[in-house]
Amino acid sequence: MSELRYEGRVAIVTGAGHGLGRQHALELAGRGAKVVVNDLGGDRSGAGASAGPAQDVVEEIKKNGGEAVANPDNVATVEGAQAIVQTALDAFGKIDIVVNNAGILRDRSFKNMTPEEFDGVIAVHLRGSFLVASAAWAHLREQGYGRIVNTSSPAGLFGNFGQANYSTAKMGLVGFTKTLAHEGRKYGIKANAIAPVAWTRMTEDLLPAANADALGVDKVTPLVAYLVHESNEASGEVYTVGGGRVARILVAEGPGWGKKGDLSVEDIRDNWEAINAAEPHTVPANVGEQMGPLIQHLGS
Numbered sequence: 425m426s427e428l429r430y431e432g433r434v435a436i437v438t439g440a441g442h443g444l445g446r447q448h449a450l451e452l453a454g455r456g457a458k459v460v461v462n463d464l465g466g467d468r469s470g471a472g473a474s475a476g477p478a479q480d481v482v483e484e485i486k487k488n489g490g491e492a493v494a495n496p497d498n499v500a501t502v503e504g505a506q507a508i509v510q511t512a513l514d515a516f517g518k519i520d521i522v523v524n525n526a527g528i529l530r531d532r533s534f535k536n537m538t539p540e541e542f543d544g545v546i547a548v549h550l551r552g553s554f555l556v557a558s559a560a561w562a563h564l565r566e567q568g569y570g571r572i573v574n575t576s577s578p579a580g581l582f583g584n585f586g587q588a589n590y591s592t593a594k595m596g597l598v599g600f601t602k603t604l605a606h607e608g609r610k611y612g613i614k615a616n617a618i619a620p621v622a623w624t625r626m627t628e629d630l631l632p633a634a635n636a637d638a639l640g641v642d643k644v645t646p647l648v649a650y651l652v653h654e655s656n657e658a659s660g661e662v663y664t665v666g667g668g669r670v671a672r673i674l675v676a677e678g679p680g681w682g683k684k685g686d687l688s689v690e691d692i693r694d695n696w697e698a699i700n701a702a703e704p705h706t707v708p709a710n711v712g713e714q715m716g717p718l719i720q721h722l723g724s
């Protein structure tokens with residue numbers, strides 16, 4: 425089979441100064457894409473800023489014979505997101521691919537989490553992904569082509585102690601991705617999300633050190649690169665990926681239980697087992713499909 429290449433494509437990768445984003449940028453550039461390497465260059469909590477990390481990755485790409493340009497702006501501000509997109513337009517004349525990857529952690533048990541800790545994490549992951557995609561959207565629509573990958577997390581999909589802010593942002597990105605997939609369909613834009621597991625500065629004190637290599641960032645990037653390739657047909661999907669394993673995550677609905685006429689609290693109690701049944705489940709592709717069983721119930 426032929427190698428997947430990205431010649432003629434322009435990619436923006438946010439938070440590409442370290443970790444997963446750096447690997448995404450190196451891989452796409454190594455396969456012929458022109459890449460905007462964005463990174464604010466702060467620490468894991470988002471404190472501080474430095475143009476160094478983005479610049480270092482650009483130099484690495486150039487040393488390997490690729491094309492890239494650095495951008496040190498903040499994804500969480502309107503001006504920053506617009507500047508990131510403008511960097512792509514100025515340097516390469518267009519945009520084809522957006523990988524929303526930038527992220528920070530401000531973990532705290534819910535009891536102690538402050539509104540500032542909540543807002544700060546939502547701002548980078550959720551609002552930042554919105555702002556960058558939003559700044560790129562008109563260009564993608566106009567050219568009738570685009571590939572977007574948003575970075576969710578198992579913590580968002582399933583919850584995780586100490587991460588009420590982070591998991592809210594990460595599950596928010598699932599809804600965001602699915603809606604972009606619907607709105608982008610007739611313009612050739614495909615949007616998907618990943619829920620990765622990898623050894624980076626974000627997880628080095630959470631994951632066992634013995635697994636550092638097995639959970640390398642290079643075990644996540646191939647999925648991202650595939651999802652942003654022109655041959656990818658998937659859209660609105662979420663994939664968990666790490667250590668060389670990839671799986672589709674399903675937002676599914678059980679068979680349910682229903683009755684006509686009055687519904688009492690006791691009806692709910694008495695049918696709790698049927699309400700909670702997981703099989704046979706459906707995986708609705710949109711709200712229309714999700715409404716199907718309700719419409720059938722009302723009509724039956």
Ligand code: NAI
Nearest residue numbers: 439442443444464465498499525526527577621622624626
């Ligand atoms: P990382 O800390 O190595 O990389 C995140 C990058 O984003 C950093 O280089 C940072 O400077 C940059 N960044 C932070 N705020 C920014 C802003 N406002 N504007 C521009 N750049 C900004 O961490 P890692 O692990 O590579 O994380 C990448 C993404 O993957 C994040 O969204 C993270 O939440 C997500 N993720 C990672 C997991 C893992 O196991 N490493 C698990 C689940 C999700």
